[in-house]
Amino acid sequence: MRVFQPVRIVALALVAAGCGLLAHAGAASARTQVAITGGVTPTITGFPTKPKNVKLTIAGRMIGDDVEGVFPATTTKIVWWFTHGARVNGRYFRHCDPRRLAAARGNPSACPRASRIGGGWVVATAISVTARVRIDIYNGKGGKSMIFYFQTLRPVVVNDMLVAPFQTLKGGRHGFKLTMRIPDGLQELAPGMVTSVREFTATVGGMTTTARIGRRREKRGFIETMACPPGALVTARGEFSFRTISPITVDSYLGCGQAPPFPPEFPRSQLGSS
Known part of the structure; x- marks a missing residue:
């Protein structure tokens, strides 16, 4: 059973180059750029006789000047594609009812404890106000979706959720697909207060x-x-x-044990600054 189809690296420079397969928006006036990286932990050595339990982390950074001449364009949808070989066992795990979670405004007690499959955070800016928003990730019914709940109280109030369909694919280059349609409430916190994602990370599994x-x-x-x-x-x-520019596709790599570094032109986002 081949899983994840790992590619051996030769030098750290190749890792950085792989992570640096970032893309630019198609329009000449659009300057939004995206870089992604991540990792699979723990590493697996030797020749195991049974599949091993692992975590998957995805991280991304965006830069640009499409909003107010400073920030990246407002994200409306993200589709993730992953390679063949892994086994995702969501159907065996308890699931969260998104209606109950929404009614409880993200309170974890609304879902079975075993249904929480990960978490992370996103840094976003709206009208020069930058916030770090917590993400809780839950298993959807039958493992056919993942539920992302976004929440923070400072410096703005965010309470919103998206249900992302998760598909196991047969044939082709990719084995799994996750589709995240960003809710209107996360794209625009108030009329005219559009949001720019600056940085994010999420870990699932373990x-x-x-x-x-x-x-x-x-x-x-x-x-x-x-x-x-x-x-x-x-x-x-x-x-x-x-919202306002052409889609961007980024092909990159996740490292076994350690995430490849971001290119130097993608610094970490600082709270309270633009």
Whole structure:
């Protein structure tokens, strides 16, 4: 069973170059740029006889001057594509009802504890106000979706949710697809107060459950793989759509054990600054 199809790296420069496969918006006046990276942990050495439980982290940074001549364009949709080989076992895990989560305004008690499959954060700016927004990620019914809840109280109030369909693909270059349509409330916090995503990171997996497989009960990880040796790379693609500019597609790599670095022109976002 081949999992993640890792690609051996030769030098750190190649890692940086792989991560640096960023894309520019098509319009000549549009300057939004995106870079993505991430990692799979822990690494797997030797030749395991059973798939191993792992975590997947995705991170991205955006720069540009499409909003107020300073910030990236407003994101409307992100589609993630991942390589073949991994086993995603969402169907064996408990799920969260998005209606209950929305009614509880993101309170984790609205969902079974075992349904939370990850989390992260996003840094976004609206009219020069920059906020770090918490993300909680829950398993959708049957493992066919992932529920992202966004929440912060300072310096602005954010309480919003998106339900992202998750598909296992057959054939072709990619094995999995996750489609995130950004809610209007996250694109525009108030009339005319459009939002620019600056940076984000999200980690999914690492937890296990015991499920009935045929006549036996077996322990399963949310994401499992047979191979991810130290120093290997895993392909990933992000397709970003925006309000006012052409879509951007980024092909990059996730590292086994350590995320490739961002290119130097993509610095970390600072809260309270533009």
